[in-house]
Amino acid sequence: MFYFSQQLGLDLEELEEIEEDAGLGNGGLGRLAACFLDSMATLGLGAYGYGIRYEFGIFNQKVVDGWQVEEADDWLRYGNPWEKARPEYMLPVHFYGRVDHTPDGIKWVDTQVILAMPYDTPVPGYKNNTVNTMRLWSAKAPNDFNLEEFNVGDYIQAVLDRNLAENISRVLYPNDNFFEGKELRLKQEYFVVAATLQDIIRRFKSSKFGCRDPVRTCFETFPDKVAIQLNDTHPALSIPELMRIFVDVEHMDWDKAWDITKRTCAYTNHTVLPEALERWPVSMFEKLLPRHLEIIYAINQKHLDVMAFVYIDRLRRMSVIEEGDCKRINMAHLCVIGSHAINGVARIHSEIYKKVIFVGFACLGPISNTNLFVVFSPFVLISQKIGEDFLTDLSQLKKLLDFVDDEAFIRDVAKVKQENKQKFSAYLVEQYKVKINPSSMFDVHVKRIHEYKRQLLNCLHIITLYNRIRKDPKKSYVPRTVMIGGKAAPGYHMAKMIIKLITSIGDVVNNDPYIGERLKVIFLENYRVSLAEKVIPAADLSEQISTAGTEASGTGNMKFMLNGALTIGTMDGANVEMAEEAGEENLFIFGMRVEDVEAMDKKGLADIIFVFSFRYNAKEYYDRIPELRQAIDQINSGFFSPDDPGRFRDIVNMLMYHDRFKVFADYEAYIKCQGQVDQLYMNPREWTKKVIKNIACSGKFSSDRTITEYAREIWGVEPSAVKIPPPNIPRE
Template identity: 70%
Template sequence: MAKQSTASERKKQITIRGLGGLETVSGLKLGFNRHLHFTLVKDRNVATMRDYYLALAHIVRDHLVGRWIRTQQYYYDKDPKRIYYLSLEFYIGRTLQNTMINLGLESSCDEAMYQLGLDIEELEEIEDDAGLGNGGLGRLAACFLDSMATLGLAAYGYGIRYEYGIFNQKIKDGWQVEEADDWLRHGNPWEKARPEYVLPVYFYGRVLHTKDGVKWIDAEVVLAIPYDTPVPGYLNNTVNTMRLWSAKAPNDFHLHHFNVGDYIQAVLDRNLAENISRVLYPNDNFFEGKELRLKQEYFVVAASLQDIIRRFKASKFSRKDVKNCFDSFADKVAIQLNDTHPALAIPELMRILMDIEKIGWDQAWKITKNTFAYTNHTILPEALERWPVDLFEKLLPRHLEIIYEINQRHLHKIRSLYPGDDQRLRRMSLVEEDGEKKINMAHLCIVGSHAVNGVAKIHSKIIKEQVFKDFSDIEPVKFQNKTNGITPRRWLLLCNPGLAALIAEKIGGDYIKDMNQLQKLHAYVNNDGFIHDVTSVKQENKVKLASLLEKEYGIKINMSSIFDVHVKRIHEYKRQLMNCLYIIVMYNRIRKEPNKNFVPRTVMIGGKDEAHQDLETCQPIAPSVCSVPLLSDIKLLLAIIWLS
C-alpha cells in the first residue's frame, strides 16, 4: 500500500522512533546507487523492485557491520558471562524495517528513497519472511534476542538455517493447501556465511570402552556450516549474533569405492546428510518421532556446543588457566533450552567433558547442571517428547549410555528419599518402560538443569503442582515463572506507529526501552483529549485493515463495527471452535430479539492448520473468505479453514 501519512504524522513517528535526521540522506543515496551498481550489477534502466529492495537492505546492513564488529570486540575485551539461547525455531520474520528502527535510520532511508522516486513501504513488502518457526515458541526466541541486544547483554542465538520455513498457506475451495516456503530463493542479504568455522557432527557408529576412556567410532560425519545474522539493539550500538547451522556432506561422503557408478550414487546420496537442514517440521505442539527430527535436534546441539566451548577456551579468562578452565565454565556460560528440542545438549556436554576433556563424572555433572536452564512450553501429552530407545541406540549410542547413567544416579537419589515407593520411581524415571521403551526428554531437561520455567503464571503453577509435581517436591526452588513477553519495537513501533507516537507525546519516547514507564499513562485515564486521540488512532488502523480486505478479497465491511479478530494456529486449545460457537450464540440472540439495538461486530478468524492432519477425516466449514450478513446488524467474516 502506498504511503498516505501526513507530514505531521511522519514527524510524530520520527520523534518516537528516535530516528536520525536528514543529514545522512545524501550518503544513503550514494550508497544505494553504489550497491545497485557494484553489488547487484544493475542500473536504473533494468533494475527491478527486488533489486531496489536489496540495494536498500545492503546500505542498512553497511550501518550494522561496524557496530557488529565493535560489539564482539567489546565482549572479548570485557569477557562477560555469555548467554546462549538454543532453539530449533527462530521466527524472525522480516528484518529491514526492524533494523532501520533499531539503528535510528528509518526517516533518513524514507527520505532518501523518496528523493530517488521510490516508495519505501513497497520495498519493505518485497522482503521474504524468515519463517523459521511455527508460532509462539519461535517468536519468543526472536523477541528474546532483540530484548537481550537492547539490554546490552552478551547473548547469542543458535538454531538451524532451514532452507524451507513454515509452509505458505493457500485456501482453495475452502481447503488448506500447503506450499513450500522457499524463502532463500532470492538470497538473504542479512546473513554472513562463516565457512571458516565449519564443524563436524557425528551420527550412528558404536561405542568402545578402553583403558584410555570411551571412544565413539565408525560414526558418519555431517558438516555444520554457520551463517551469522546480526541482531541490533534499540539505539544502543549493540549488535549481537544469531548463528544458524546448515548441514553439508563432506567431500568424501560415501566415496570409499571409486568407480563411476558408485561415484554418481555417492554424490546423489549427499542429500541424505544435507536433508538435516532442509525443512522446518510444521508441527505446533505435536510430537512426531521421526529420525530426521532427532537428527535435527542433535545437529544443532552438537555444533552449538562445540562453538560455545571454542569461544570459551578462546576467552581471556580461560587462556589464563587452560588446565582448570572448566571449573568456572558455568560462571562464564549460561545455556537456555527453549523447550525439550535441544535437550540433547545435556548428554552432549557430559560427553564432551568426560570423553574429550577427561573430566570425571561428578565434576562434569556439576558443570552441566549449573550451565543449563529449561523453558517448558506446553503440558499437552501429545506434545511431550518421548524418543524410542531403539532409535536412540542406532543414532546416538554414546548419548544413550550417558542418559542411562544419569537416570541410574537420579533414581538412586529418589530411592533414598522415598524408600519402597516404586510408583514414584516409575513416574520420575527418564526411561519409560510401559510398552515401547522411551526416553522422556522433559524429565532429562528437569534433572539436568538448575532452573525450570513455564511461560505464564498459570502454566508455571500447573507444571509445579501437577505435571512435574514429583520433581518440584524435591527441588521447589528450581521451578520458576517467566511470563512470555514481546519486543515493543516490532510489536508497537512497527505494528502501530500511530499509537506509539501518541504515547510518546504524553510520556516521552524512552518507554520503548522501559515499558514500566507506561504506568505514567494512568494520569490520562480520564483525559478526554487523550481518549479521543486514542480512538482516532484505532479508527485509522481499522480503515487501513478494511481497505486491505476490500483490495485483497473484494469485501466491504462496516468500519464503525467492533473488529473481533482471532488469529492462531488451528488447534483445539486455541479455541477456534469455542469462538465459532460464540458467533452462533450472538446470531441466535439477534434472531430472538431482532428489534434490540445490537452493536455491529465484524469477526475475523485466521490461522494455519498443522500439515500432518489426515485430510480424509476433515471437512471444510467455510471458504477462505466469506461475508455472511446476519439480519443487517452484524457481518461475520470468516478467514478460516477448519480441519479437524
C-alpha cells in the same frame, strides 16, 4: 535510512512488504525468541542465539475451496541480505556408529559425519550500538563426494546420499503442540546442539577464562562465563552432549562434569499438553546416538540412586526412562534433572507443572515463573503524551492512567484505532477481494489451529449470533466482523476440519441477504508475523479462549493488549496476569477456572451407597441449552455443507463424546460475555477508556523485563545501560 530511501525514490513500507518473513519459527515461540534476542542486545548482554537455517519455513498456507493447502515457504529463494556465511567456523556433527570402551577411554566410532555451516545475522540493540549475533546452522554433506562411483554410473545413489545429509536443515517441522517421534526431528535437535556446543567451547577455550593450557583446558569457570538456556525440550540433548564432551573428549571425571553441566544449563518449560512433551524411543537413540543413550542411562541411574534414599515410592514417575512396551526417554525429566534452574512461563502454569507434570521433582529445587512477553512497538500518540522514555522502560506506560478521563486523548486513541481499521479494511479488499464495514467491531482470533485453543467455541458463537439475527432481523445488533486465522499442522485432521468449518460458516453468513453488514466472517489466510503486524493494531476484541489450564502463556494476548484491543478470555496462561495488572473488570473474563476443570476431570468418588461423578458430559449441555443444540444440529445436518451433509460429523462426534477441552461447558458463559462486549462497544467513550487502561497497565509485558529477570535470577549477570559510542566518535 528514511532520508536515503526518500532520495532514492523508495518507500520504506513498500520495502518491508517485499522482504520475506524469516522461516525460523512455527508459532509464538519463534516470535518470542526474536524478541529475546532483541532485548538481550538492548540490555547490553553478550549473547548468541543459535538455531537451524531452514531452507524452507513452516509452509505457506493457501485456502482452496475452504480447505488448507500447504505450499513450500521458499523464503531464501532471493537470498538473505542480512546474513553472512562463516565457512571458517564449519563444524562436524556425528550420527550413528557404535561405542568402544577401551583402556584409553570411551570412543564413539564409525559415525556418519555431517557438516554444520554457520550463517551469522546481526541483532542490534535499541540505540545503544550493541550488536549481538544470531548464528544459524545449515547442514552440508562432507566434501568426500565419490567421483569414481559417480563416473561408473552410481551417480543416483551418490546424489541421494548427499541430499539425505542436507535434509536436516531442509524444512522446519510444522508441529509445535504435538510430539512426533520422527528420526529427522531428532537429527535436527542433535545437529543444532552438537554444533552449538562445539562453538561455545571453542570460544571459551580461546578466551582468557579457558586458561589456554596447551594440554588441558580449565573448565572450573565455565558456568560463570557460559549460560545455556534450554528453550523447551528441543535442545535437551545439550545435557548429555555436554557430558560427552567433558567426559570423553576432555577426560573429566563424571562428578565434576555433571556439576559443571548442571550449573551451566537452565530449563524453560512451555507446555502442559501431554502430547507435546518429547518422549523419544530408546531404540531410536540406540541407533542414532548410541553414546548419548549410555550417558542418559548413567544420569538416570545416579539420579534414582539419590532419590531412593528419600522418595522410594516416586522413583518410577521421576525416572528419565519410561518403561513399557516401548521404552522411552522423557526429555522434560532429563531437563529438570540436568538444570540448575527451572521456570514456567505463566504463574498459573508453573503451579500446574509442580502438581502434574513434574510432580515429585520439587525436592530438586524450586520451579519458578518467568513470564514470556513481547517487544513493544512505539506509538507516536503515546510518545507525544508521556515522552519516549517508555520505549526502554515500559512501566512508564502507567503515566497514561492520568489521561483516562482526558476527552481529547480519548478521541485521539479512538481515531488512531479507526485509522488502523481503515487501513486493514483496504488490505482485505486488495488481498482477499472482501469488503467489510470498517466501523464494525473487529473480533480477531489468530493463533495456531488447535482443539485446545477452541476456535470451535468461537464458531458456535458465530452460529448463535447468525441464528439470532435471522430470528429477529429488525432488532438492533452491533455490527461485527469476525476474523479467524492460523495454520493447522499438515497431519492434524481435526485442525484442518476446523478451518473448513470456519470457511463454510463464512460462506453461509456472508452471502445471506438477511444478515447484510451486521455479521461477516473472514478466514485470514497464511497468518504470519507480517500479517500480525497489520491485524493486531486494527483489532477491537482479542479472542483468548483456551480451556483454563492448557495455554502455557500465550504471546498474542499481550500483543493485542499493548495495541489497544480488549480481551475476551478465560483465566488461562498470561490472561491471569493481564487481569491482575489491568483489573478483571477491564477484560471480559468468562468460564471455568483451573480448579473447575480439575474437578470436572475427576473420575468420581464412591462409597457403599453413593457414587458422585464429576466427569464432563457434553450431552447434558446439548440437551439443556436450546441455542447450543440448534448450532450443533446445523453443523451435523449439513446446513453449512449442503454439498456434503456429513462433512462435519467428525467435529460433532468429537464435541459430543471425546472433547478433552470442554467447549460446551463454557458455551453459556461465553455467549453471555459476548453480550457484555456488545453492550460496551455501543458506548465508544467507555470502550476507549478501558482500552487506555489496558495499554497503561501492559508495562509488565515487556521482553526487556523478562530478560532482566532471567539475567539476574538464572544467569547471574547484570544488564547494562551503557551506550557504546558510534565508530566515528572517539571513546573517552
